[in-house]
Amino acid sequence: MSMFKQTFILVLASTSLLFGFTSLAQTQGAGLGTPVSESLLENFDQVVEPDGSGLPEGNGTALEGKLVYDEKCQVCHGAEGEGTSGNTRIVGGDINSSGNPIRTVGSFWPWASTIFDYVRRAMPTDAPKSLTDTEVYQVTAYVLYMNGIINQSTVLNSDSLAAIEMPNRDGFIDRSQVQ
Numbered sequence: 238m239s240m241f242k243q244t245f246i247l248v249l250a251s252t253s254l255l256f257g258f259t260s261l262a263q264t265q266g267a268g269l270g271t272p273v274s275e276s277l278l279e280n281f282d283q284v285v286e287p288d289g290s291g292l293p294e295g296n297g298t299a300l301e302g303k304l305v306y307d308e309k310c311q312v313c314h315g316a317e318g319e320g321t322s323g324n325t326r327i328v329g330g331d332i333n334s335s336g337n338p339i340r341t342v343g344s345f346w347p348w349a350s351t352i353f354d355y356v357r358r359a360m361p362t363d364a365p366k367s368l369t370d371t372e373v374y375q376v377t378a379y380v381l382y383m384n385g386i387i388n389q390s391t392v393l394n395s396d397s398l399a400a401i402e403m404p405n406r407d408g409f410i411d412r413s414q415v416q
């Protein structure tokens with residue numbers, strides 16, 4: 238197709254788009270955005286609370302999670318969770334060190350359910366929300382296993398995950414009532 242023809246078609250297409258928008262705007266106010274559907278909302282409404290409420294059906298073990306981790310996480314978090322750069326270390330660390338305490342999900346986070354919530358919502362950073370709930374259970378189990386918190390065949394589900402006592406569970410002071 239000649240360059241001229243292509244340009245002509247493009248101009249035609251954008252003109253009709255423009256008119257389309259104009260008439261929409263006239264009949265439906267500003268014509269911005271679309272109404273939010275229930276199914277779209279569901280995708281955002283995925284909060285898991287510290288007590289485990291909001292955890293979905295499903296389960297997984299660290300043994301299964303290693304496969305997910307090696308394929309989808311270790312490129313940034315290192316083969317053993319030691320991290321690659323920046324804030325990507327997710328294993329070990331000593332929160333009580335008198336030097337420079339290293340905070341990881343294992344040494345610092347008070348609730349295991351937050352790992353599930355965070356991974357499901359934000360990881361991998363280049364494809365957030367791409368994991369199934371089963372994969373999130375599996376890889377959460379593997380992160381906990383690498384931190385020495387559960388063993389490799391512990392079955393994580395909504396009950397067992399909520400029941401885990403994280404090492405730093407009592408390391409926070411509740412100041413929400415302080416005036």
Ligand code: HEC
Nearest residue numbers: 309310312313324325327340341342356360361362363376
């Ligand atoms: C492309 C790189 C990349 C990939 C792949 C990736 N992550 Fe991350 N992850 C990061 C970065 C960067 C951070 C730090 C984000 C921040 O501090 O805001 C992070 C943070 C985390 C944290 C919280 C660490 C903390 O202490 O705050 C966890 C847990 C985690 N990732 C788990 C995973 C899991 C599980 C996978 C695989 C399903 C994964 N990540 C894949 C880059 C990645």
